[in-house]
């Protein structure tokens with residue numbers, strides 16, 4: 001069940017953005033947080049990028065600076081209205097990540113930030129299957145999301161954050177072997193790169 005704070009943060013974008021900026025201080029700020037999943041990718045203005053679960057365009061804003069071919073997908077009509085307003089130079093689609101209205105082999109890069117921890121285990125599996133399907137051969141799935149802290153000092157902060165804003169799916173994600181799951185769906189995956197005392201992970205997998 002969603003907490004009241006999560007509902008409020010989705011209702012008021014300023015609140016979501018303030019919390020997100022505060023959390024991003026753990027990696028040196030919002031700008032740096034938004035670059036983490038993009039490191040090592042070779043992008044050009046023609047790279048076809050899907051920002052999966054784009055919310056109000058928080059990461060889309062950075063992606064459109066790198067490519068003229070960015071699509072944002074989200075299930076929330078309210079978030080998409082905001083994204084269109086905040087970042088007009090992307091294309092937006094209202095859909096579920098687990099059932100995307102795109103042809104096979106459509107994108108060079110699928111990016112998702114801070115979203116997979118909201119998915120039920122079965123949904124997560126379906127999403128990985130879908131991401132693999134819509135990526136072009138050689139395309140890359142890059143994601144940033146929570147990870148169990150490797151530095152115990154980060155556990156209290158992460159736990160408070162989860163109690164206030166997250167549901168059991170975020171706790172589930174901490175127990176999930178995301179690289180292993182991605183490999184099951186055919187991705188060639190490197191080791192996760194950890195940040196913020198291990199409480200954040202970036203994973204890149206190629207098709």
Ligand SMILES: C[S@@+](CC[C@H](N)C(=O)[O-])C[C@H]1O[C@@H](n2cnc3c(N)ncnc32)[C@H](O)[C@@H]1O
Nearest residue numbers: 053054055058074075076079096097113114115
């Ligand atoms: C925490 S927000 C992340 C937004 C943005 N990517 C960011 O980095 O700040 C998670 C987003 O995932 C979207 N979402 C949740 N479940 C979804 C699903 N099954 N399909 C598509 N979008 C989904 C929500 O509507 C929300 O906008």
